[in-house]
Amino acid sequence: MIELNVNGGVARADVDPATPLLYVLRDDLGLHAAKFGCGLGQCGACTVLVDDRPVFACLLPVGAIGERAVTTVEGLGTTVEPGDVQRAFLQEQAGQCGYCIPGMIARAEALLRRTTTPTEEEMRAAMAPSLCRCGTHMRILRAVRRAAVARGGGIVDPAEPVA
Amino acid sequence: MRGRRLKIAGVGIAIAGAVLAILLAIAHRPAIASIERPDPRSFDPAVVARGANLARIGNCVSCHQAEGGRPYAGGYPVTTPFGTIYGSNITPDPDTGIGHWSRAAFARAMREGIGRNGRHLYPAFPYTHYAGVTDGDVDALYAFLMTRPAVRATPPDNDLIPPLGFRPLLAGWKLLFFQPAPIRVDPSQSAEWNRGRYLGETLAHCSACHSPRGLLQQEQRGAEAYAGGWSGGWYAPPINARSPAVRTWTPQRLETYFRTGLSRDHAAAAGPMGPVTYNLARADPADVRALARYYAWWMRNAPAAKVDPPLPDRRALAERQHPAGARLYEGACATCHEPGAPMVVAGRPVLPLGTPLHEDNPRDTIQIILQGLRPPVQASGPYMPAYADALTDRQIAEIVGYLKVRHGSGSAWDDLEKEVAKAREEGR
The missing domain is CATH 1.10.760 (Cytochrome Bc1 Complex; Chain D, domain 2)
Structure with missing residues (x-):
């Protein structure tokens, strides 16, 4: 039996510790936000937060997580009350087919937990590991900018000093 | 007494001043007149x-x-x-x-x-x-x-x-x-070899990373030339007779590596070597071939050049010695790295061929796990994701220990957890 700290609560699953976290989230815990894309760490659809950092859940054995806190998009808000990043994605209509979006939101959340005043370049570098085949990148980037503002920051020009 | 001390101090200051003056005199170089920016x-x-x-x-x-x-x-x-x-x-x-x-x-x-x-x-x-x-x-x-x-x-x-x-x-x-000297032509070698030597020893300055350095950062020469050095938190492996490569670096394989950033028999260019291959891919192919010829010559007496050793898979032993590493490997690495996995089919070297596992120190193996690998030239192919955020120092240390026993060779690696922390610190 493996015990996990997921979205602020304790979750248990009777699985082999080598099982990828993604399978445990989806198959055992019923958390379906994170998606299976490639299973090879190439597409980012499975991205979740582990201790505030973005990780590919398809390549992280569940036994490696230990005490670290796992956050999925389910932990960021609900349909009725979306979190600020989710709200920004909705307002910018950043999703098309939507398959990559939970990974994108997790990645944006990780960036904004690190800094609410990233540069344009930092933002793009942070989002780059997640792919979107529909081509809504510009809207996704707009959503991240909007979320940064919602969190009291915004995208900064590296030449300008931040107050 | 006091006067004598003062006198000694005075003499000391005078000597120091004279040494400084001589040093400055030796060191002095005139400015060269500035010009208008040429058209x-x-x-x-x-x-x-x-x-x-x-x-x-x-x-x-x-x-x-x-x-x-x-x-x-x-x-x-x-x-x-x-x-x-x-x-x-x-x-x-x-x-x-x-x-x-x-x-x-x-x-x-x-x-x-x-x-x-x-x-x-x-x-x-x-x-x-x-x-x-x-x-x-x-x-x-x-x-x-x-x-x-x-x-x-x-x-x-x-x-x-x-x-x-x-x-x-x-x-x-x-x-x-600093003993400047022109690069001599060696008449016993081909024109291509001599071209490779000229470029490699001068502009390409390969030994700046691949040779060890002394206390004052001077490059070691002679028997230590190309015996491995450090660069940007990565280890630049020996490229002389001590090359740890498992397969021979033939001029052809080296040329492919220089021009694509990838050799299916060795490794992908990583760390500071990435930009090197990115630029070589865009250089005159004849010059790149000459460099390959010259550095294959440097490695002509490496162990792999004499006999391509078999690739052992000590899986059971590695599992016994590093059970935690084995479990982590299974969940985090095996999907891509076991025989027949997509990466291997896509032409990436199999783990036992990867040069880092045969190096004297674990730095490159650790950096590749921490930072991942994105082949710098054919950037659209599959890549290795970074695990710095996903795994702890201890977990990476366990995987590295497992891999070294399973596929590696050469001297054992110790203190791996500390090595991972150091690699995080020094790698950019």
Whole structure:
């Protein structure tokens, strides 16, 4: 039996510790936000937060997580009350087919937990590991900018000093 | 008594002053008069093109471009045990670059390590290698740089431990370690080999990373030449008879590696070698072939050159010794790295062939896991994701220990958890 700290609560699953976290989230815990894309760490659809950092859940054995806190998009808000990043994605209509979006939101959340005043370049570098085949990148980037503002920051020009 | 002490102190000060004066006299170099920025149209396009090729072979842009900055505008931090030195702006901007530099000033900087204003340059700029560059090649590089877009950019001030900010000291370093000499032609070798030697020992300055360095950062030569060194938090493995490669580096394989950043028999170019292959992929193929010929010659007596050893898979032993590593490997690595997995089918080297597992130290294996691997030339292919955020130091140490036993060779690796922490610290 493996015990996990997921979205602020304790979750248990009777699985082999080598099982990828993604399978445990989806198959055992019923958390379906994170998606299976490639299973090879190439597409980012499975991205979740582990201790505030973005990780590919398809390549992280569940036994490696230990005490670290796992956050999925389910932990960021609900349909009725979306979190600020989710709200920004909705307002910018950043999703098309939507398959990559939970990974994108997790990645944006990780960036904004690190800094609410990233540069344009930092933002793009942070989002780059997640792919979107529909081509809504510009809207996704707009959503991240909007979320940064919602969190009291915004995208900064590296030449300008931040107050 | 007191008077005597004063006298001794006075003599001491006088001697120190005299030594300083002599040092300054030895160190003094005149400025070379500044010129108006040459008209870019005054350079022969064929010479500029030759310079472009040489700049790629020299990988100049790696140190003369900051992350996110403009090419050749400087600002890249070169870390040394004595502090950080920032690459200078070598675009033709008159105020912040080399726009005011005459051809003579540029040649002196390249071959003697002295700026136009007479200041000694730090040997992080590898003039110990460039001393052997021919007049024609200096001219071509000058023509290339003077026809680049001028970028107004001043790199940050160097951050060195005292007293190294005092540049006349560099004259002493040069007396000890800088013996400029042209590259001789070896008539017993082919023209291609000699071309490879000329480029490799001068502009490409391969030994700057692949040779160990002494206390004052001087490159070790003789038997220690190309015996492995350190660069940007990565280990540059030996490329002499001590090459740890499992398969022979033939000139053909080396050429493929230089031009694609990937050898299915060895490894993918990683760390500071990434930009090197990126630039070599865009250089004159004949020159790249010559470099491959020359460095394959350096490795001609390496163990792999005599016999391609079998690839053992000590899976059971590795599992017994590193059970936690085995479990982590199964969940985090096996989908891509076991025989028949997608990465292997896509032409990536199988783990037992990967050179890092056969090196004397675990640094490269750790950095690849921490930072991942993105082949620099064929950037659209599959890549290895970074695990720095996903796994702890201890977990990475366990995987590395498992891999070394399962597929590696050479001396055992110790203190792996500490090594992972160090690699995180030193890797960028």
